[in-house]
Amino acid sequence: MKILFANNLRGYFGGVEQVVVDYARGLTSRGHECFLAYGKDGRDPELYGKSFVEAYACAQLGYDNQGCSFSEIIDIVSPEVVFVNKVEQLPPGLENSAAFRKVLMAHDHDLWCPKGTGYYTRNRRTCHVAAGLPCYLDGAFVEHSEGGLFPVKLRSIGSKMREMRRNYHFDAILVVSEYLKQQLIINGFPPERIWISNPVVNQGDLEPRPLPKTPTVLFVGSLIRGKGVDLLLRALAMVSCPFQLDIAGTGKSEDELRALALNLQLGERVNFVGWVPHHDIPRYYHEARVVAIPSCWPEPFGLTGQEAMRCARPVVAFDVGGIADWCDDGVTGFMVPEQDIAAFAVALERLLIDFELAREMGRNGLRKVETQFSFEANLDILERHLTGSFAA
Numbered sequence: 001m002k003i004l005f006a007n008n009l010r011g012y013f014g015g016v017e018q019v020v021v022d023y024a025r026g027l028t029s030r031g032h033e034c035f036l037a038y039g040k041d042g043r044d045p046e047l048y049g050k051s052f053v054e055a056y057a058c059a060q061l062g063y064d065n066q067g068c069s070f071s072e073i074i075d076i077v078s079p080e081v082v083f084v085n086k087v088e089q090l091p092p093g094l095e096n097s098a099a100f101r102k103v104l105m106a107h108d109h110d111l112w113c114p115k116g117t118g119y120y121t122r123n124r125r126t127c128h129v130a131a132g133l134p135c136y137l138d139g140a141f142v143e144h145s146e147g148g149l150f151p152v153k154l155r156s157i158g159s160k161m162r163e164m165r166r167n168y169h170f171d172a173i174l175v176v177s178e179y180l181k182q183q184l185i186i187n188g189f190p191p192e193r194i195w196i197s198n199p200v201v202n203q204g205d206l207e208p209r210p211l212p213k214t215p216t217v218l219f220v221g222s223l224i225r226g227k228g229v230d231l232l233l234r235a236l237a238m239v240s241c242p243f244q245l246d247i248a249g250t251g252k253s254e255d256e257l258r259a260l261a262l263n264l265q266l267g268e269r270v271n272f273v274g275w276v277p278h279h280d281i282p283r284y285y286h287e288a289r290v291v292a293i294p295s296c297w298p299e300p301f302g303l304t305g306q307e308a309m310r311c312a313r314p315v316v317a318f319d320v321g322g323i324a325d326w327c328d329d330g331v332t333g334f335m336v337p338e339q340d341i342a343a344f345a346v347a348l349e350r351l352l353i354d355f356e357l358a359r360e361m362g363r364n365g366l367r368k369v370e371t372q373f374s375f376e377a378n379l380d381i382l383e384r385h386l387t388g389s390f391a392a
Contacts, residue, residue, distance in 0.1 A: 004100075006036075060092065105197070176300050218287075249274075257272075
């Protein structure tokens with residue numbers, strides 16, 4: 001069948017873009033024709049676009065009015081199904097069209113949270129209530145403005161909520177975790193159309209390497225406030241045993257985090273690696289004793305954890321969002337209470353000191369990902385949702 005993907009980016013940026021391109025390649029290998037409507041380019045856009053029969057710049061995906069209209073793309077492709085991933089706003093009239101099947105995948109909090117973060121600005125604590133008055137009290141009507149006369153601008157919470165309700169009408173709504181499912185239900189999404197589909201990154205058949213003797217902690221992700229790297233640095237300042245921290249990623253908080261590492265006297269033990277292409281990421285997992293996921297924002301799922309387990313590495317993570325969908329506390333790693341940096345430090349130190357425990361947890365993680373997070377099995381489920389043949 002012909003499948004039209006809709007996504008903000010043509011190119012790599014984060015987990016969403018990797019999942020989208022992996023799905024397109026997997027579905028293509030099964031004989032489907034995959035097309036892409038996108039708003040702007042990410043990293044390596046030309047290479048990324050080669051995973052689709054054709055990629056069309058769309059003027060209605062929330063950006064700069066360049067490219068075709070979505071209806072023009074529909075006319076060109078004539079898809080049997082439109083598969084919407086992460087977009088700033090739905091193209092006009094999409095929710096009411098009966099010409100094709102409509103499937104939505106909710107990768108993060110944009111569908112229900114006006115800010116898209118899922119946590120309160122003032123303290124970075126997870127939000128568990130419906131969008132509405134709490135959003136106003138938390139200042140969600142203000143957002144940063146880049147390149148404008150003023151550093152901030154006003155955001156209409158009402159328009160965000162109206163946009164959210166347009167998504168109620170999809171034939172199937174796939175969510176990446178139980179946490180995200182509950183948030184959508186709280187916000188009025190029809191529960192009978194919501195299905196959990198944990199994302200699986202296609203890393204191929206990796207050969208996990210033995211756990212290294214060097215006590216290296218690894219963080220992989222964007223250097224932004226919600227990822228909690230500042231909390232990781234503060235936790236490591238409490239660790240008494242030797243360690244090295246590798247930070248693989250870039251972001252607007254990098255300068256602030258470098259300064260914090262120096263202030264905490266961790267400068268020589270913290271290595272800012274920069275952005276790492278997806279195909280090079282396994283090398284960093286293999287060199288790590290433990291992978292840290294110190295997120296403040298409630299991770300919708302947390303693909304980093306799955307990648308770590310596939311490389312037989314234990315994880316220490318805050319118990320937020322969808323982390324519990326894949327992390328078995330005390331078995332594949334440790335989950336500690338939200339923002340409890342002292343507990344995070346204890347968990348890290350335990351795995352840095354106890355080599356056999358770290359190795360056993362890594363092996364447990366590998367067994368879990370091999371049995372529960374098979375890419376082909378995940379693709380089977382997605383294919384059935386796209387065709388409308390899925391049965392509970």
